[in-house]
Amino acid sequence: MRHTFTLANGVEIPAVGFGTYKAAEHNDEAIISEAIRQGYRHLDTAAFYFNEEAVGKAVRESGIPREEFFLTSKVWRDRLGYDSTLREFEESCKKLGTDYLDLYLIHWPRPNDLTAEWKDLDVETWKALEDLYKSKKVRAIGVSNFLPHHLNNLLERTSIIPMVNQLEFHPGYMQKAAVDFSQRLGIQVEAWSPIGRARVLGEPLLMELAEKYQVSVAQLCIHFALQCGVLPLPKSSSGERMRQNLDVFGFNIEDDDMHMLMTLPQIGWSGEHPDRERVII
Numbered sequence: 001m002r003h004t005f006t007l008a009n010g011v012e013i014p015a016v017g018f019g020t021y022k023a024a025e026h027n028d029e030a031i032i033s034e035a036i037r038q039g040y041r042h043l044d045t046a047a048f049y050f051n052e053e054a055v056g057k058a059v060r061e062s063g064i065p066r067e068e069f070f071l072t073s074k075v076w077r078d079r080l081g082y083d084s085t086l087r088e089f090e091e092s093c094k095k096l097g098t099d100y101l102d103l104y105l106i107h108w109p110r111p112n113d114l115t116a117e118w119k120d121l122d123v124e125t126w127k128a129l130e131d132l133y134k135s136k137k138v139r140a141i142g143v144s145n146f147l148p149h150h151l152n153n154l155l156e157r158t159s160i161i162p163m164v165n166q167l168e169f170h171p172g173y174m175q176k177a178a179v180d181f182s183q184r185l186g187i188q189v190e191a192w193s194p195i196g197r198a199r200v201l202g203e204p205l206l207m208e209l210a211e212k213y214q215v216s217v218a219q220l221c222i223h224f225a226l227q228c229g230v231l232p233l234p235k236s237s238s239g240e241r242m243r244q245n246l247d248v249f250g251f252n253i254e255d256d257d258m259h260m261l262m263t264l265p266q267i268g269w270s271g272e273h274p275d276r277e278r279v280i281i
């Protein structure tokens, strides 16, 4: 299995990234430095994670050249719009201590106020991303939490097809309609919470298959994403588990085991949906 994916514009992206959301509750920098020591070069952050400065500092202090990293950030849902997106991008670069990003995403397709108009706002925001891309301030652009109808709005009214769509994706919540729709368009899907924020670890089928393949349940989930062509972004606060989560290429899940994983009843959903208020589970 390949250790990179290639985006539609030819940019190579490390096949497993490190998710930094709530990396360590106030200890982000140490955790991110540890992730870099364990081998992660693809770091996924966002303005909303409030840890871009910590990510930037960890990258600089690693002594590893900036070009060896793949850095992603995202514009938050209450900053959508052309001008504010350009400002947010500059702010993210400043906090990260870099003059370019590898990937910039629209974090959610709708503002916090779900009754607000979102279609024009998404188009304006996307045009800002297109301009950043054309001026080479970012190597690739994409979206996050976009369902097919949100993507269609962009496809109908803008010129560049997003290169990435980052979605919640794990056994028990794999959003097949959104994944298939994205993949048919050549959009690389990324998985946030590929281990279902640890909520799926006790699921008997996952435990049984982990035993069969002699891996941990987390490794099974991460490999499951890869085998679906989806790029996983696992999080962990432990060096040992960070390392384990990168060691996921030495096995292959058989077809019918994949089918069982793909058809699990819903488990581990975060409660988040782009068109709805958060469901507290």
Ligand code: A2P
Binding pocket: 019, 192, 193, 194, 195, 196, 197, 198, 216, 218, 219, 233, 234, 235, 236, 237, 238, 241, 242, 244, 245
């Ligand atoms: P911890 O920080 O103690 O390692 P997700 O990436 O799906 O959001 O899941 C993150 C959660 O999964 C965290 O609670 C993390 O806990 C846990 N986790 C990450 N990697 C592993 C692993 N290899 N084994 C068990 N739990 C893990």
